[in-house]
Amino acid sequence: MATIDGDGDLDTSKNDRSTANESNSASGSFDNGRSNKGKTMQKSTSSGSILNNDSRSPPRLITSSNRTIYTAGRPPWYNAAGQFEQAFVIGLCGGSASGKTSLARKIIESLNVPWVTMLSMDAFYKVLSEEKHLLANQNEYNFDCPDAIDYDVAVSTLRKLKEGKQVEIPVYDFTTHTRLEETKTVYGANVIIFEGIVSFCNKELLELMDMKIFVDADSDIRLARRLRRDIYERGRDLEGILKQYHKSVKPSYEEYIAPSRKFADIVVPRGSENDVAIDLIVHHVNKQLAKRGYNFRAELKCAHRGQPLPSSLYIVEKSPQVTGIHTKIRSKETNRDDFIFYSKRLMRLLFEYTLSLLPFDVCDDYIIFSYVKTDMP
Numbered sequence: 001m002a003t004i005d006g007d008g009d010l011d012t013s014k015n016d017r018s019t020a021n022e023s024n025s026a027s028g029s030f031d032n033g034r035s036n037k038g039k040t041m042q043k044s045t046s047s048g049s050i051l052n053n054d055s056r057s058p059p060r061l062i063t064s065s066n067r068t069i070y071t072a073g074r075p076p077w078y079n080a081a082g083q084f085e086q087a088f089v090i091g092l093c094g095g096s097a098s099g100k101t102s103l104a105r106k107i108i109e110s111l112n113v114p115w116v117t118m119l120s121m122d123a124f125y126k127v128l129s130e131e132k133h134l135l136a137n138q139n140e141y142n143f144d145c146p147d148a149i150d151y152d153v154a155v156s157t158l159r160k161l162k163e164g165k166q167v168e169i170p171v172y173d174f175t176t177h178t179r180l181e182e183t184k185t186v187y188g189a190n191v192i193i194f195e196g197i198v199s200f201c202n203k204e205l206l207e208l209m210d211m212k213i214f215v216d217a218d219s220d221i222r223l224a225r226r227l228r229r230d231i232y233e234r235g236r237d238l239e240g241i242l243k244q245y246h247k248s249v250k251p252s253y254e255e256y257i258a259p260s261r262k263f264a265d266i267v268v269p270r271g272s273e274n275d276v277a278i279d280l281i282v283h284h285v286n287k288q289l290a291k292r293g294y295n296f297r298a299e300l301k302c303a304h305r306g307q308p309l310p311s312s313l314y315i316v317e318k319s320p321q322v323t324g325i326h327t328k329i330r331s332k333e334t335n336r337d338d339f340i341f342y343s344k345r346l347m348r349l350l351f352e353y354t355l356s357l358l359p360f361d362v363c364d365d366y367i368i369f370s371y372v373k374t375d376m377p
Contacts, residue, residue, distance in 0.1 A: 085292045086162050087117075087188055088285065089208055092195040093260060094215030095253045096144060097225035099271030100195050103215055106272045110282040113289065117161060117189035121196020124154040125172050127179050136177040139244040144252035146201040155204045162208060164188035174234045190289060197253075200260035210288070213281070214264035215271045219250075316353050322346070 092100045108116055125148055128136060135141040142148060153170070160167045168183040199205060200212060223245060230236045261267060268277040316322060328334050328342045 084164065087164065087190060087192045088288055088292065089158065089162055089192045089194060089210050090285075091199050091205070091209035091212045092193060092215060093200040093212070093257070093264065094197065094271075095217065095219075095222050095257050096197055096249055097222045097229060098215045098217040099225070100215045102272035103213075103268060103274075103278070104193050104195060106278050107281055107285070110278060111191070111285055113190045113285070115189040115191070117186055117192045119158060119161065119169070119186075119192060119194045121149060121154065121194070121199050122174075123170050123172055124150050124157075124196075125179070126150045128177060133177060139240040140247070141177075142248035142252060144197060144249050145256055146198045149196075149198060149202075151202045151205070155202070155208070158192070158194055158205065158208050161186065161188055161192055191285065197257055198260070200263045201256055206263055211266075211281075211284075212264045214261040214267045216261070216267055216269045217271055219253075314353070314357060316349065322349065325349075 092104060094100050104118065125143065127150075128141070132141055136143075157167045157169065164187075166185060166187050169186050171180045171182055171184060172178075173180055194205070194209065200214070206212065226245065226249070227238065227241055230241045231238065266277065266281070268274050268281075272278070325342050325346045329339060329346070334342070
């Protein structure tokens with residue numbers, strides 16, 4: 001396990017699972033459900049792919065730094081040899097309000113990955129009985145221990161996502177402490193981020209993670225963030241939050257969450273403010289994805305280098321018209337309508353040239369003119 005501070009110093013413990021340069025990769029997500037937007041809403045829910053206060057309309061894609069990041073998933077991914085490659089799974093663990101989501105956002109903004117899925121453990125809280133539901137409404141139920149999580153569903157869902165399969169993610173309402181009937185449909189991705197306070201407390205989950213990151217933050221900072229989040233986003237009162245914090249949140253952190261940091265490959269102090277750790281993680285994620293065949297355009301380009309072109313390949317003769325069309329199509333300044341127009345024009349030229357390669361005979365009708373007769377194969 002490695003700990004990286006903001007100055008770039010590397011702290012290595014006795015349980016070192018890898019060096020800083022060999023630490024596994026991580027990825028992030030755009031979790032807006034815990035942002036300041038919650039000030040305008042009292043109902044807060046969690047979904048598997050993207051956390052969003054309005055569970056009925058999760059974002060399907062996000063644009064950041066002039067890049068588009070798709071969050072709704074994609075079909076299974078294959079390498080250059082046509083073999084299926086599993087997604088890269090990153091586990092994020094840390095105390096409540098430690099900055100896991102903010103760290104994930106910073107990592108995603110730095111990654112050159114178009115497909116990312118965020119899976120929050122908040123979606124896998126167990127369905128409460130009437131007795132436990134009453135305790136939850138009185139801030140007497142402990143949501144910060146492993147017993148509150150339905151690990152069977154969480155493990156099954158994460159395993160299917162890693163295999164590129166479609167899954168249905170439950171949605172949990174923190175205001176009423178109930179699991180809603182609706183679900184979120186999520187598909188596979190290049191990178192899957194599984195985030196939760198007790199995500200390192202289950203052996204099966206740990207085995208599915210390719211990299212495990214523990215986000216460390218001062219207890220006072222975590223409490224301040226939790227107060228702000230629960231008041232503005234989850235519509236809870238200050239007295240109830242403090243009562244729950246001292247009764248279950250703080251003891252659970254000391255009993256379950258803090259000890260689980262020994263399973264982490266890397267510990268990130270101060271979360272999203274630690275730029276050194278983020279750079280290290282992003283570099284390794286891209287390196288691991290390249291090994292898995294996600295960036296194999298260069299490999300395909302060089303696959304037949306030095307070999308002669310097949311006899312069945314015909315190239316349209318270069319002309320000012322073809323050159324002009326290519327210039328228009330490849331220009332970033334070309335608008336949508338012009339792009340469609342010139343693309344269709346180029347396709348017509350290709351079709352005309354292709355038809356000229358078909359076998360034909362010249363026929364004479366002996367009356368007006370000769371014409372070309374084409375015999376389709």
